[in-house]
Amino acid sequence: MDYMPETGPGNIEASPNGPLRNPPREKLTGRAFYQSLGSPKMILAPMVDQSEFAWRLLTRSFMTPEESRSLLAYTPMLHARLFMQTRTFRDHHFQPTRTGLENLPDPSTGGTSSNLYLDGNPAFDRPLTVQFCANEPKELLEAARYVQPFCDAVDLNLGCPQGIARKGNYGAFLQEDWDRVYKLINILHTNLDVPVSGKIRILESKEKTLEYAKMVISAGASILTVHGRHRDQKGHKTGLADWSVIRYLRDHLPPEVVLFANGNILRYEDISRCIKQTGADGVMSAEGNLYDPTIFSKPPPLGAEGREYWRGRDGKGGYRMDAVLRRYMDILYKYVLESPAPPRPPLFIPSDPPPGKGIPPTSTPEPTSTPEPANEPPTKKQKREPRPAKSTSPNLVAMQAHLFHLLRALVTHRTNVRDALAHCRAGDISAFENVLRLVEEATRDGLLDYQAHPEKYEEPADPATSLAAKGGDSLADSGNGAEGVDPTDYESSVATVKACKRPWWVCQPYVRPLPKEALEKGSLTLSKKDRLKLAAEAETETNAGLVEAGQVKTEVAVPVSEREGLDVQDGLQRSEVAHTAMVSG
Secondary structure, three states, X not given: OOOOOOOOOOOOOEEOOEEOOOOOOOOOOHHHHHHHOOOOOEEEOOXXXXXXXXXXXXXXXXXXXXXXXXXXXXXXXXXXXXXXXXHHHHHHHOOXXXXXXXXXXXXXXXXXXXXXXXXXXXXXXXXXXXXXXXXXXXXXXXXXXXXXXHOOEEEEEEOOOOHHHHXXXXXXXXXXXXXXXXXXXXXXXXXXXXXXXEEEEOOOOHHHHHHHHHHHHXXXXXXXXXXXXXXXXXXXXXXXXXXXXXXXXXXXXOOOOEEEEEOOOOOHHHHHHHHHHHOOOXXXXXXXXXXXXXXXXXXXXXXXXXXXXXXXXXXXXXEEHHHHHHHHHHHHXXXXXXXXXXXXXXXXXXXXXXOOOOOOOOOOOOOOOOXXXXXXXXXXXXOOOOOOOOOOOHHHHOHHHHHHHHOHHHHOOOHHHHHHHHOOOOOOHHHHHHHHHXXXXXXXXXXXXXXXXXXXXXXXXXXXXXOHHHOOOOHHHOXXXXXXXXXXXXXXXXXXXXXXXXXXXXXXXXXOOXXXXXXXXXXXXXXXXXXXXXXXHHHHHHHOOOOOOOOOOOOOOOOOOHHHHHHHHOOOOOOOOOOOOOEOO
C-alpha cells in the first residue's frame, strides 16, 4: 500500500512571491521522463560545493559528444531556505543568467539566449538536476521555482549524513519523519513544471528500506537514487556500500520505477559491474569523480594515447594530472573568466626532443628576480602587489578543494606543489597557474623516471596477498587490474588498492581503509556507544558458550598491516587521518 501523509497533499495556494498554480502543461514523469533524457547510465553526484558548473563541464569534456549528452549531472546541494530568502546566496551558488535571480523567472521561457550564462545552459550543461536540502515544504517549493526553467528535474536530498544535516534536520535525518518527507516531495511533484527525484540511504533492514522507497515513489519521485550505506557510515566508518540491498529494491519495486545506484564506484569498470549486480538503471559516482574526473570516460585505444593519456608497459593507464588540470584551467578561462587562456606549449612526453631542438619547454618558466649589480648595496625591498580580492564565484571558490582531491597522490611526492596549493585563494588565477606549472614539471620528472626505472612503479607478484590465496581470482588473471577485483570485498581493501594504483602523476581513486583497517591503523577509535555494543555482543557470546567467561573480545592492533604498508609506500604517515570528501549523502 502506498504511504499517505497525515494531512492533505502538498498543494498550497499562495506565497510571498505571488500565487502558485499547478503546472500549466503536461510533464513527463517516471520512466518516460528518464527515456526523454536518453536513459543515462552514468550520473555525476551532487556534492557540497564540489559538483559546480566548471567541474561538471570538465567531467563531460573527456566524453564524446554523444556520451556527454547521456551523462546526467547534479548541482551541489543547495539549502532551500537560504536560496529562497537571499539573492546573494542564489548568486553565489547558482548562475544560470548573467543578471542573476533577483526575481522568480518565467518558467515558460527560462530567460533569453543572450542572458543565459553557466548553470543549466542548454548548449553545454544538460541534462541537469538541481538538488536541494529542506525540511519545510513551502520553502522548498519557493526555492525550486527559481531553478525549474534552468534544469531538467529537482532533487530532494534525503541522504546527507553529516553533522550539519543533523543540526539542520535535513538529509538522512528526515528518514524517521515519513510524513514530512512525503509532503516535501509531493509539493514539488504537484506544483513544478519539471519532475522531482529523491536520494536516500538504506535503513536498518532491506525490508524497511523497501517500504521507505515505496513511500518516496508514491509521493511523486520520478527517479530514486539509493546510496547503499547507512546513515552512520561516514568518514573512517564509511566502509562499503551494500549493493545487495539495491538489488533487493530492484527485484521488489515495479519495473517502471527508475532506480540509480550509488556507492563503491572507483573506476570506469565498476559502472558496468554495479549495473549487472544491482539491476539499477544508472550508476552515480561522487567521491570517485572527485579524485578522477575522467571516471565516466572510456580509455583510448592502444596506440592512441596522445599526450593526455598515459599507459604503462603492464597495460595499466589513466589520464595525466597535468593534462586534467590544464583542461580545468582552460574551461575556467573560457566560460567563467571569459578571457583567453595563456599560450601553452604541448604537454611533455618522453619522446620529445630536448628543449631548443624543435619543441618549446613544457611550461612557462618560473619568473625570477633581477640580480643585484655587483658591489652595489641591495635596493630597498619593494612592497608586494596586493592579492586579488577573494572571489565569490562558485566555480572559483571550489578550485582549491578540487585540486587537493585531484592531486592527492602527487602532493605526497612533491610537497612544493602541496605548499603552493595551500597558499592559493579563490580568484587568484596566477597562483593556480603556478600550481599548474609545478604539476607539469613534476609530471615530466615522473615520466622520465618511469622510462628509466619502470620496475619501481610495478607491483611484484605476491602469492601471499593475491586474491587467489583468499579464495578469489588472482590479480594476474584480472587483465589490467580492472576485472576480477571485487569492490565489495568486506575483509580487506588491499587488492582494490593494488588494482587502482597508478604512478603518482596519473589520476587515480582514493581507496578508503575499511573500518577494521582504520582501527588497526589507529586513525579510528571506537565511540562509547560502539564499545558498549561490543561488550553486549561479548556477553551474548559468553552466555551462548561461544567464548569462555572473562575473555574479552577486542580488536588486536598489528604493528604494520598490509594496507598500512601500501600507504607508507605512497608517502602517507601511519597516523594520517584522511579528509572526508564533501559528498552530500
